Amino acid sequence: MITGDAAGIGRAAAERGMDAPTAVLIGVTGGLGQALARLLAAEGFRMVLAARREHDAAALTGRNDGSAIYLRADVTDPASLENLAAAAFDHLGRIDAVVNLAGISPRKAIEDYTSADLDALLAVNVKGPICLTQAFLPGLRKQTGGGVIVHIGGAMDGRVALPFMSAYAATRGALASYVQGANRELAGTDVVLSFFGPAPSNTESESAYFDMWRKMGVALCEPDAVARDILATIRQRRRAHIMGGSLLRMLTLVNAVSPSAADAIGLRRFGKLIQQHSPH
Numbered sequence: 001m002i003t004g005d006a007a008g009i010g011r012a013a014a015e016r017g018m019d020a021p022t023a024v025l026i027g028v029t030g031g032l033g034q035a036l037a038r039l040l041a042a043e044g045f046r047m048v049l050a051a052r053r054e055h056d057a058a059a060l061t062g063r064n065d066g067s068a069i070y071l072r073a074d075v076t077d078p079a080s081l082e083n084l085a086a087a088a089f090d091h092l093g094r095i096d097a098v099v100n101l102a103g104i105s106p107r108k109a110i111e112d113y114t115s116a117d118l119d120a121l122l123a124v125n126v127k128g129p130i131c132l133t134q135a136f137l138p139g140l141r142k143q144t145g146g147g148v149i150v151h152i153g154g155a156m157d158g159r160v161a162l163p164f165m166s167a168y169a170a171t172r173g174a175l176a177s178y179v180q181g182a183n184r185e186l187a188g189t190d191v192v193l194s195f196f197g198p199a200p201s202n203t204e205s206e207s208a209y210f211d212m213w214r215k216m217g218v219a220l221c222e223p224d225a226v227a228r229d230i231l232a233t234i235r236q237r238r239r240a241h242i243m244g245g246s247l248l249r250m251l252t253l254v255n256a257v258s259p260s261a262a263d264a265i266g267l268r269r270f271g272k273l274i275q276q277h278s279p280h
């Protein structure tokens, strides 16, 4: 299903020219997706926007010039992703960037993750990005100049697993490994995958944890700032990008070398704070 004004789409394409940069954003109805859709529209991108619920491209971009269309898609359904990729290549002609913002982040004690939680986590956060890559890769390989697929992971590099986020963190670590392996396989092509770790941000889905991040000394980031960093990641084709101030960067580095040193610096201490804010 495509929502938007077909006449407007034709006008915008003609006005902007078919050489305008193009992007597909999946999981665009959340706080980070909406900020990115507005930014890319302002930067002159033509876009295909997607998530599961009904929405409207003009409402998401803040523009009524037909620069974007909205389609419904579900990353847990490979057929839905194949349909999205076919419709997006058909509409945009070529795709410079695919940004996958679809994700879920239930935070619980080890024993409290239910079987349904685990199925959903694996389907959305792990199988979703893999199937999405498979759906878009053939078209990206074929076009001149290739393209970039940016997968939005968890905060830091995906491998820093905080307490009371164990099963969630496992899915982000899996995504980071997938991106690394796929990039090694794609070496020598013009297609790049990116793992993007946003800083904890001022979005509705994160709001239950604002107080926790503040107590941990982690400053909340505005979604517009995350969107600017995602755009820089697209333009520079970064294979990995970790947002956040010096604390998050230092913990990421130390954790990569020695998890016990990262515990000593602060990760173990964070457990109590996180536990106080865990929904039971």
Ligand SMILES: NC(=O)c1ccc[n+]([C@@H]2O[C@H](COP(=O)([O-])OP(=O)(O)OC[C@H]3O[C@@H](n4cnc5c(N)ncnc54)[C@H](OP(=O)(O)O)[C@@H]3O)[C@@H](O)[C@H]2O)c1
Pocket (backbone or CB within 6 Å): 026, 027, 028, 029, 030, 031, 032, 033, 050, 051, 052, 053, 073, 074, 075, 076, 101, 102, 103, 104, 105, 124, 152, 153, 154, 155, 197, 198, 199, 200, 201, 202, 203, 204, 205, 206
């Ligand atoms: N905000 C933060 O502080 C923060 C920090 C680190 C990482 N992240 C990650 O960054 C991403 C975006 O964050 P956000 O704050 O914008 O999250 P959000 O508000 O929860 O948005 C998540 C988006 O994913 C879509 N989605 C969920 N399941 C889907 C599925 N099966 N198929 C297609 N779309 C699906 C949702 O739309 P529908 O429900 O309509 O499908 C929504 O558009 C998430 O992966 C989040 O975990 C966020």
